[in-house]
Structure formats: structure tokens, C-alpha cells
Amino acid sequence: MNRLLPLALLVATGAARADVHRFALVVGDSQGGAGTRQLRYAERDARRIHAILTRLGGVREDDARLLTGADADDLRRALLDLEERARSARERGEETLLLVYYSGHAKDGDLRLRDTRMPLTELRQRLQDAPADVRIGLLDSCQSGAITRMKGVRQAPAFDVQRARDAGPHGLVLIASSASDEESQESDEIAGSFFTHYLASGLLGDADASGDGKVTLAEAYAYAYGRTVGSTAETRAGAQHPVYLYDLGGAGDVVLTELAPARGGLLFGAMDEGLYVVLDGQRRAVAEVAKAAGSSRRLALAPGSYIVKKRLEDAVLVGDVKVGDGVIEVADAQLSRRKLEDDPQKGASGPRWSVLGSGGYQFFFDSAARNGLFPPAVLAGAEVSARDDLGHQLAWGIDVAVGGGTSTLRLSGVPDIPVRFGELSGGVSLWRDFDLTERLTASVGARLAFLYLFRSFSGRSDLPSQNFFTLTPGAQLALGWRFSPRWTAVARARANYLFYNVDKDQSLGYAEIALGVDYAFGF
Amino acid sequence: MPSGFKALAGVLLLTACGNLSNEDIAFVEALPRTGDLHVRVPVQSAQPACALGEASQWAVGARDTGDKLNAAVDAVLGIIDAIRASSPTSRKPDLRVWSFPDQKHPGVRIEASLLRVATQPGSDPAAQPWSFAIDARRDGGPFLEILYAYFVGAEARSGQGVIAINFDDTRALQINGPTDPTGVMMVHYDLGGPARTVRIELGATGLGLSQFSYFYSGNPDGSGHFDYLFPDAQGNRFSLQTAFTAAGAGRAHMAVRTSSGATGTIDQCWDATACLTYLVDPLSITPICAAIPAPQCPVQGSLSACPAVP
Numbered sequence: 001m002n003r004l005l006p007l008a009l010l011v012a013t014g015a016a017r018a019d020v021h022r023f024a025l026v027v028g029d030s031q032g033g034a035g036t037r038q039l040r041y042a043e044r045d046a047r048r049i050h051a052i053l054t055r056l057g058g059v060r061e062d063d064a065r066l067l068t069g070a071d072a073d074d075l076r077r078a079l080l081d082l083e084e085r086a087r088s089a090r091e092r093g094e095e096t097l098l099l100v101y102y103s104g105h106a107k108d109g110d111l112r113l114r115d116t117r118m119p120l121t122e123l124r125q126r127l128q129d130a131p132a133d134v135r136i137g138l139l140d141s142c143q144s145g146a147i148t149r150m151k152g153v154r155q156a157p158a159f160d161v162q163r164a165r166d167a168g169p170h171g172l173v174l175i176a177s178s179a180s181d182e183e184s185q186e187s188d189e190i191a192g193s194f195f196t197h198y199l200a201s202g203l204l205g206d207a208d209a210s211g212d213g214k215v216t217l218a219e220a221y222a223y224a225y226g227r228t229v230g231s232t233a234e235t236r237a238g239a240q241h242p243v244y245l246y247d248l249g250g251a252g253d254v255v256l257t258e259l260a261p262a263r264g265g266l267l268f269g270a271m272d273e274g275l276y277v278v279l280d281g282q283r284r285a286v287a288e289v290a291k292a293a294g295s296s297r298r299l300a301l302a303p304g305s306y307i308v309k310k311r312l313e314d315a316v317l318v319g320d321v322k323v324g325d326g327v328i329e330v331a332d333a334q335l336s337r338r339k340l341e342d343d344p345q346k347g348a349s350g351p352r353w354s355v356l357g358s359g360g361y362q363f364f365f366d367s368a369a370r371n372g373l374f375p376p377a378v379l380a381g382a383e384v385s386a387r388d389d390l391g392h393q394l395a396w397g398i399d400v401a402v403g404g405g406t407s408t409l410r411l412s413g414v415p416d417i418p419v420r421f422g423e424l425s426g427g428v429s430l431w432r433d434f435d436l437t438e439r440l441t442a443s444v445g446a447r448l449a450f451l452y453l454f455r456s457f458s459g460r461s462d463l464p465s466q467n468f469f470t471l472t473p474g475a476q477l478a479l480g481w482r483f484s485p486r487w488t489a490v491a492r493a494r495a496n497y498l499f500y501n502v503d504k505d506q507s508l509g510y511a512e513i514a515l516g517v518d519y520a521f522g523f
Numbered sequence: 524m525p526s527g528f529k530a531l532a533g534v535l536l537l538t539a540c541g542n543l544s545n546e547d548i549a550f551v552e553a554l555p556r557t558g559d560l561h562v563r564v565p566v567q568s569a570q571p572a573c574a575l576g577e578a579s580q581w582a583v584g585a586r587d588t589g590d591k592l593n594a595a596v597d598a599v600l601g602i603i604d605a606i607r608a609s610s611p612t613s614r615k616p617d618l619r620v621w622s623f624p625d626q627k628h629p630g631v632r633i634e635a636s637l638l639r640v641a642t643q644p645g646s647d648p649a650a651q652p653w654s655f656a657i658d659a660r661r662d663g664g665p666f667l668e669i670l671y672a673y674f675v676g677a678e679a680r681s682g683q684g685v686i687a688i689n690f691d692d693t694r695a696l697q698i699n700g701p702t703d704p705t706g707v708m709m710v711h712y713d714l715g716g717p718a719r720t721v722r723i724e725l726g727a728t729g730l731g732l733s734q735f736s737y738f739y740s741g742n743p744d745g746s747g748h749f750d751y752l753f754p755d756a757q758g759n760r761f762s763l764q765t766a767f768t769a770a771g772a773g774r775a776h777m778a779v780r781t782s783s784g785a786t787g788t789i790d791q792c793w794d795a796t797a798c799l800t801y802l803v804d805p806l807s808i809t810p811i812c813a814a815i816p817a818p819q820c821p822v823q824g825s826l827s828a829c830p831a832v833p
Contacts, residue, residue, distance in 0.1 A: 372545050411549045413648025413677025453543060462556060463548060464608050468541030471534070502544045502614070 021094040023082045023132065024059045024101070026050040027067045027075055032105025032112035040393070041186050043068040044435060045103040045140060045196040048286075052203045053099065056257035056300055072116035079126060087131040097254065098132035103196055106141035124174065133170040134254055136217065140177040140196045142184045171248035175221055177228070178240045185237050188388070191284035195242055198227035201287040203257045205265070205299040213298075217254040227290070259300040263325045266299045266308070272332045279307040281439075281485035283352065283520075298327065305485045308335065316340055320485065351389035356490060357382050358516025362403065362423075364498075365509045372409070373468075373500070374453070377423050379403035379512065385429075393433045395443070400426040409457070417463070421455035429476060441480040447494065448473050472496040472510075480518065488518040542610040550619045550637050551607040553653045555679035555686075557597045560712050560721050562589035562739040564749055565771040566797055573798030575823050577811055581775050582793045584753040585765050592723055592737055595730040596710065598700060599670070599688045602657060606635050617641065625659065628698045633659045634666065648677040649715070659696050667692040676715060686710040690729070704729025718742050733760070745769030746833045758782030759808060761789075766832035770795040774829050779806055792829035800828035 028046025030039040050066040053059045063085060065078040079100065086096045100123070105112035110119050127135040177195035178184040190197045199220060201207070207215045207223030225242045232240040248254075259265070266289075268276060273293040278286045278301065286306065291297045301323050308330050310317040317335035321328050363376040370376060381401025390396060404422035411417070431445020454467040474496030482488040494512040499505075566586040606621050613620040617639040625631040640652040653674040658666035669692045676682020688708045693699040706726030713720045723737040735752035746769045753761045759781045767773030774792040779785075785806065792801035802809060805818035812820030 373543055409545060409548060411545065411552065411677065413651065414549065414552050415678070417548065453541070455543070457548075462604060462607055463551065464542070464610055466541070466543045466547070466610070468539070468543035470539035470541075499539050500543075501539045502541060503546045504616070 019095060020058070020097050020134075021063070021086075021089040022053075022057065022059045022097045022099070023063045023086050024050070024053045024057070024099045025065045025067070025075075025078050025082055026053065026101045027070065027078075027104065027113075028102075029067075029069060029104035029113045031069070031114045032107065033115040033117075036105045036107065036112060039104065039186060040188070041192040042103040042140075044284075045192050045200075046101065047437070048192070048200045049101045049103075049138075049196065049203075051302065052200060052257060053101075055302060056203065056259065057099075058258065059099075069114075071113045072111070072118040075111075075113060075118060079130075083126075083130050083132075090131055090133070096132040097134040097136070098127070098130050099136040099138065100127060101138040101140075103140040103193065106139065106143055111139075111141065127174070128172055134248070135172045136254070137172075137174040138199070139175070140184055140193050140199075142178060143180050143182065169248050169252055169254050172245075173217060173248055173254070174245040176243050179243055182240055183237050185232055185235060185240055187231075189285070191282075194228045194231050194240060195224055197285060198231070198288070199224040201227070201289070201299075204287045204301065205257075205259050206287065206289045206291075206297060208259065208297070211295065213259045214255045215257045215259070217256050220256050227288070257300070259298055264303055264323045265301050265327050266306075266321060266323065267327045267329045268297045268299075269329055269331050270294055270296045274310050274312075274332075276308055276310050276330070279309065279485075281305060281482045281488075281520075283307065283485075307485060310335060311340075314340065351386035352520065353384065353386055354488075354518050354520040355382060355384050356397075356399075356516050356518040358401075358490065358492065358514040360401070360492075360512050360514030360516075362510060362512045365511065369500075369506075369508050373503075374498075374508070374510065375405060375407035375419070375421065377403045377405050377421070379423065379425070379514070381425075381514070381516075383429075385518075387433065390430070393435075395431055395433060395445075397429045397431075398426070399429065399449075400424075406458075417460060418458040419455050420458050421453065423454075424452045425449055427472075431476065431478070439482045441482070441488075443476075443478045443480070445476050446474070447476050447496075449496065451496075451498065468500070468502065470498060470500070472498045486520045488520070490514075490516045490518050492516070544610075544614070546614070547611060547619065549677070550611075550639070552678045553639075553651070553674050553676065553682070554603050554607055554637070554655065555600070555674070555682075555684060555712065555714075556607070557593075557600045557604060559680055559714055559719075560596050560600065560710060561593045562721060562737075562749065563741055563745070563747070564589040564739075564765075565745055565767060565769060566773070566793075567771045567795060573796070575799040575802065575811060577799055577809075578797045579775075579791055579793035579799050580755070580809075581753060581761060581763055581765070581777065581791065582767075582771075582773060582797045584761075585749050585751060585763070585767075585773075585775075588732070588737075588751045588753060589739070589749065591731045592739075595708075595732065596723070598730075599708070600686070600710075602633070602635075602670075606657075625698065628661075628696075630662045631659055631696060631698055632661075633657060649681070650675060651677050659692075659698065661696050667696055669693050669696070669698075679714070681715045683713045683715060684711075686712075690727075700730075702730050704734070718747065735762075742769075742833060748833070753777075768795075768830050768832055771797065772830035772832075774801075774832055779808060781806065781808065792824070792826075794828070794830070800824045801826055 026046050026049050028043040030042040054061055054064050067074055086098050089096050110117040127137050186193045202220045202223035203215050207219045209219050228242055229239050268289050276289040280286050287299050289297050303323050305322050308319050308321055316338050318338050319335040358381050360379045362379055364370045364374045379401045383397045383399035385395055385397030387395040402424050407419045409417040409419050427447045427449025429445055429447040431443045434442045436442055449472050451472050452469045456465040457463040474494050476494040478492040480488045480490045492514045496510050498508045500508055564586045566582045611619040612622045619637045621635045625633050635657045638654040655672040657670040658668050660666045670688050672686040674682055674684035690703045690705055704727040709724040711722040719741045721739045725732055725734050728734045733752045738750040741747035749765045751763055761777045761779055763775050763777040765773055765775040772795045777789050779787050787806045790803040794800050802823035804812040804820050807815050807817040807820045
């Protein structure tokens with residue numbers, strides 16, 4: 001705990017951010033190359049921080065860079081670009097701040113971006129030399145604390161340094177999510193790394209210990225430190241201790257976010273106390289509020305639909321909120337009491353059930369089959385699926401569909417015979433989801449289905465009805481766009497293999513294209 | 524082919540089942556339906572009041588004979604309809620086989636096979652020949668051929684063919700009807716021309732019909748010809764050549780062999796209500812002439828009352 005800043009000192013810090021020209025480079029990379037395992041939430045963490053900085057942190061979109069899936073050279077180029085912009089601003093007489101956030105792998109003194117590396121010393125030196133009044137490095141990666149132990153930077157005791165009275169803050173601050181010998185941990189339950197999750201929660205308002213509507217660097221760090229250590233104390237990897245290095249002079253602290261400019265948000269009233277978790281539509285934690293009775297706390301959330309939950313000893317309180325332009329007050333009395341097993345956040349670490357209704361079109365690739373035995377069909381179907389059940393981002397589902405149509409059987413020398421056909425199909429699918437953005441998800445998977453076809457010949461009662469049953473393996477690709485916490489629009493394509501063996505042995509392929517709406521349970 | 528793919532194909536082969544087949548439909552479309560071979564004589568029931576005092580018993584007889592022929596065809600060829608309505612039990616590229624127990628005759632198993640006779644590639648589908656046979660056996664005994672047919676054409680409704688029914692074998696298998704004749708009944712049909720023609724050669728009296736070569740030709744408008752043998756209650760046999768309009772009016776020329784052995788011819792016409800409109804009966808066989816000694820019965824009615832027939 002000696003690394004935790006004295007809170008009283010921190011909250012006494014006063015500062016403003018409006019007149020500082022801010023630049024931010026936010027990097028998230030889940031791939032660390034050889035010898036590392038893929039991170040689950042690094043890119044999501046980066047997107048969260050980028051969104052907060054551009055919405056609440058005074059960083060204009062033009063002055064922000066978000067890199068995901070980038071390599072070390074991409075990082076260098078983006079940093080150089082922002083340095084140039086900061087230099088220009090500085091030459092115009094503006095006060096400037098450059099913030100670099102990194103979520104990803106770090107090992108053996110290097111940031112690991114896919115198969116490329118960037119030494120921590122290089123990053124630290126770039127920040128040290130960057131043409132900005134304040135340079136902030138936020139590293140959320142394993143052993144990232146090593147950056148604070150390098151030579152050439154003064155290791156200050158805390159933020160209780162002597163402040164100059166004649167100028168704003170200037171200097172370098174480095175904050176790392178874990179000590180040089182510690183792992184930075186991710187959590188499926190919060191769908192992110194502990195450190196970034198609490199940093200984000202703090203920046204959204206929960207770290208505003210002073211209650212002045214501004215979250216300073218010191219407040220954010222103190223909050224993230226305390227919550228990270230507390231939450232990781234019982235994990236298998238053990239407690240994770242964020243560390244910092246401070247070399248800041250001048251007057252005032254650095255304000256990272258201001259809650260006032262945000263139009264909307266949630267206000268947790270003074271009467272209630274406890275730990276509240278705000279979830280997005282995918283039931284992933286967006287922010288937390290840990291408050292005591294007697295003071296209110298505001299979270300400056302972006303407009304959208306959220307779920308607020310508060311876990312009690314024997315139950316969980318849950319409520320849906322829609323954040324718009326105004327501030328929505330949240331009170332325990334407005335939340336619904338549910339059983340503990342109905343905790344909406346439980347889905348992040350257990351199966352998340354949903355049902356998909358869809359309508360689609362099926363057609364065979366082979367024109368002879370399409371114009372004969374297997375004419376195009378219209379299908380309506382339903383699918384029950386469980387996400388994150390077999391593993392992170394892994395999902396399985398069971399589906400059934402019915403369909404049919406009319407066609408014409410054309411035989412050489414025989415008048416056309418009208419055909420009425422039907423189809424029943426169902427299958428088991430296994431797929432992996434890829435979050436492209438907060439709302440857009442792609443999935444790729446495999447499916448084993450059964451297909452039962454039947455047809456009769458209109459006006460020809462003398463001809464027997466026919467049917468065919470087989471198993472068909474296939475692959476599927478889908479895109480989902482979540483437009484509300486429970487509802488997701490889905491576009492899905494499947495390609496299947498079918499072995500036909502009545503008239504002759506024949507390998508056939510067919511596709512299904514479907515549009516549907518998915519409803520998520522568990523709220 | 525990778526072994527994994529082979530294994531998958533094997534599993535799919537085991538699970539794939541059904542009768543979804545265009546070829547099956549192509550095969551059964553070559554089989555004639557009983558209705559295709561029906562004799563259609565448009566003779567109305569006789570009216571109670573006829574100008575010449577009586578109805579043409581031969582006109583009514585034509586219709587009755589046609590009905591008996593139709594019933595005979597239905598009885599024999601009905602099994603083909605049953606085969607068409609079921610899926611083959613065995614398939615080869617140019618052969619379909621149906622094998623099933625005869626529900627009407629326990630212990631009898633029926634096996635039907637339809638062979639698509641090979642032709643030159645690109646041949647006219649209307650000239651596609653087919654060979655069809657129905658065999659049966661009782662209690663595991665030898666198969667006997669009860670029907671053999673040869674069809675030409677992709678579709679029986681516009682094709683030609685000949686069907687031979689062996690009543691001796693149906694009798695041996697004890698699946699014959701009580702009025703079945705002996706010998707072979709041949710059915711020749713040609714449904715592809717402007718007129719449907721059906722010739723039924725009955726080798727022996729049976730099925731309520733006399734041994735005869737019946738011939739029917741029907742035009743698309745309903746008119747046609749019908750040649751048949753008609754015995755009356757007095758033991759006279761009339762071999763008739765009839766022609767009729769779509770409305771049922773007609774004319775007939777008949778060769779007569781009386782029960783006493785006399786022979787001769789009779790000509791008559793009838794209207795759409797089956798009433799006689801013209802009669803030349805030198806044998807005084809018809810009721811209207813029965814009281815007049817042969818050959819003194821005068822011509823009844825007018826030749827101008829006879830309809831124009833094909």
C-alpha cells in the first residue's frame with residue numbers, strides 16, 4: 001500500500017484542462033507474437049480509453065490516434081505525427097499535453113506488438129523528449145512497471161512534490177498497471193483488464209473524490225490503484241500493483257476528464273451505498289461506482305442503453321437505463337430484485353443465452369440441382385445459442401428452420417409438372433465471435449445440420465410424394481449489430497455440403513443467406 | 524482423397540436416405556394409366572319416346588360394351604397405377620424395380636420391372652422405348668409373367684404401346700377374377716396421333732365380353748369409331764362398326780349371325796338420345812321389324828336423318 005498516493009493530498013489538487021491542447025495515442029494489441037498468449041480484451045480496453053478521452057478528456061478527434069492490430073512502426077509513426085502536431089501547437093504558444101496509452105503485451109523490457117517490439121526505454125525516451133508540456137504514459141501490460149525503474153527519470157515519492165506557482169504543470173508521468181515482476185490480469189467478468197477497467201471507471205466519474213466534476217491524474221491513479229489491488233487480491237495470479245513514476249513540475253494537477261461538458265450520465269444518489277456496476281448491451285462492464293452513503297456520484301456515460309446492477313448478499317438489483325441528454329438518477333428503489341443466478345453480469349464468465357429468429361433464402365450452387373431436385377427455398381428459423389460457454393468468445397447454438405416453395409419439374413418429352421416442396425432443417429453450430437467495434441460483431445464457425453426435404457406434385461395424385469434426409473456439414477459467417485442491450489440485428493451466410501445418393505451419387509453444395517434478430521436473455 | 528474426407532463421405536452416405544428422384548418420375552411417366560386406355564362412347568340413355576318407336580339397342584350396347592372394356596382394363600392395369608404411386612425398391616441407371624406383397628392375395632409377391640431401352644444419344648424423347656414386365660409368385664414358387672408391355676415415348680399419354688396380359692398365369696397363381704378369360708389379352712394403344720386408338724384383342728370370352736378384337740378410335744372433339752361384338756339375349760351375334768358424333772348420334776353397319784345360323788347386314792342410325800332415326804333390317808331382327816317376315820321389313824326413317832360422322 002506504500003505505493004498508493006495519499007488521497008487527501010491528491011484531492012486537494014486543483015487544476016483546469018480547458019486551455020490545454022491535448023493529444024492522445026491509444027494503442028491496443030492482443031497479439032504479442034511468439035511466446036505470448038493472445039489477450040482477450042486489450043483492443044476493447046483501448047477503444048474504451050479512446051472513447052473516454054475524446055468525449056470527456058478534451059482530446060479532439062483530430063488529435064487522437066487509435067491503433068489496434070498495429071506493429072511497432074505504426075506506433076512510432078503515429079507518435080511522431082502527434083509530436084509534430086504538439087510541436088506546432090506549442091509554437092503557437094499553447095499549453096500542450098501528450099498522452100500515450102498502451103494495452104497489450106510487454107515482456108523482457110519490450111512492448112510486444114505482434115511480431116515486432118518497441119523497447120520500453122525507447123518509449124520512455126520518446127515521452128521524455130516529446131515537445132509537450134505534459135507527457136503521460138499509461139501502460140497496461142505485464143511487467144510494465146519496468147518502465148518506471150529505468151535510469152534517467154526521477155522516482156518521486158508521490159504527487160506531493162513542490163509545485164511552481166507561476167506556471168501550469170509540466171513534465172513526465174508514467175503509470176504502469178503492474179510492477180515489473182507482476183502479470184497484468186484480465187477478467188472475463190468485467191470483460192477487460194482490471195487496471196484499465198478501473199481507470200475507465202474512475203475517468204467516467206467514480207474517481208472524482210473531490211466532487212468538483214473533474215477527474216485529475218492523481219485521482220484516477222489513486223482510484224485505479226485501490227480498486228485494482230482490491231479486486232486482484234483473491235485471484236490465482238495474486239494481487240496486482242500498479243506503479244507510477246512522476247516527474248512533474250509547475251502548478252496544479254493534470255485534469256484528465258471533466259464530467260460537466262458531458263450532456264448525460266447517471267447520478268447515484270447520496271442515500272444509497274454499495275458497489276454498482278454499469279453494463280453495456282453485451283453485459284460487459286462499462287464502469288463501476290463504489291460509493292458510501294452521504295455523497296452522490298456521477299458517471300458521465302455516452303448516450304445509450306445500459307444495465308445497472310448492484311449485487312447484494314442474497315440477491316442482485318438490476319435495472320435498465322437509457323442515457324440521453326439528461327442525467328438519470330439511479331436509486332436502489334428503482335432497481336428490480338433478482339435471484340443471484342440471474343445476475344446479468346454472470347454471463348460474461350458463464351453462458352449467455354439468446355434466441356435468434358431469422359428469415360432466409362437457400363439455393364444450391366449447381367444449376368442442375370437448383371432447377372431440379374433442390375429448387376431455391378425460403379426459410380424461417382430460430383436458433384438458441386449460448387455464448388462464452390465453451391470458452392471466451394466461443395459460442396454454440398441449436399437451430400431449426402422450416403421452409404419451402406413451388407417449382408416446376410421439367411423432364412425431357414414430358415409436360416411440366418408443378419411441384420410443391422417443403423423443408424425442415426436443424427443443426428448444431430460452434431462459432432467464435434470477434435468484436436469489431438462495441439456494437440459490431442463478426443462470427444465464424446462450423447455447423448452440422450440435418451436436412452429433410454419433401455415434395456409433392458400438384459394436380460398429380462397418381463405420383464408419389466418424395467422425401468430426402470441427410471446430414472450436411474458446413475461453415476457459417478455472421479455479422480451482428482447490437483442496436484439495444486437485448487436486441488441484435490444479424491446477417492448470416494452459410495455454405496453446406498450435401499451428399500445426394502438416390503438417382504446417382506453426387507456431391508452438392510448449397511448456401512443459406514439469412515437476416516434475423518437476436519434477443520439476449522439473462523437481464 | 525484424404526482419409527478424413529472419405530470417412531465423412533461414408534457417414535453422409537449412411538445417413539442419406541429417401542426417394543427424392545426425378546428419374547423415378549421420368550420412369551413412371553412412361554407407364555400408361557388406366558384412364559388413358561378407356562373407351563369413351565358418348566351415347567346417352569335411351570329416351571322413352573322415340574319417333575320410330577324404339578331406341579337403338581346397338582347404340583346402347585356400344586356404350587355398355589365400352590364400359591365393360593374399361594372395367595377390364597382397369598382390373599388388369601390397376602396394378603400399374605399402384606406401382607406408379609409407390610417408390611421403386613431398387614434403382615439402377617436404366618432400370619427401376621418394384622417388389623411388394625400382393626395385399627389382395629396373401630402369399631403372393633409381385634415384382635415389376637421397367638427398363639429404359641438404350642437409344643442413341645440425342646434421340647427424340649418421343650421415340651424412347653421402354654420394356655415393362657410384372658411377374659408374380661406364390662409362396663416362394665417360381666415367378667410367372669402375368670403382364671408384359673412395350674411402350675414408346677417419354678410419356679404414356681402421348682405414346683404408343685402394347686400390353687399383353689396372361690390370364691393363364693394369373694389363374695395358375697390363383698389371383699384371377701371369376702370372369703377372367705383364358706389365354707392372353709392384348710392391348711394396343713396409340714395416344715400420340717390426332718385420334719386415340721385402343722385395340723383390345725380378347726383371346727377368349729370372359730370379363731363379360733365376347734372373344735373379339737375390339738377397336739376404339741376417339742377424336743379430341745369426342746367423336747370417334749368403335750368396333751365391337753355384341754350378342755343379344757336371343758343368341759344373335761352382331762359384329763358392329765360404329766361411328767358417332769361428340770353428341771352421341773351415330774350410325775352403325777353390322778354383320779349379323781343369327782342363332783339359327785343365318786347371316787346378313789343391318790344398317791341403322793340414331794340420334795343424340797339413342798333413338799333410331801334410320802333402319803335397314805332385311806333379317807327382321809330388330810324389334811321394329813320383328814313382326815314382318817324377312818326380308819320384307821321396309822326401310823324405317825330416312826337416310827337423311829343419319830348424322831355426319833367421322
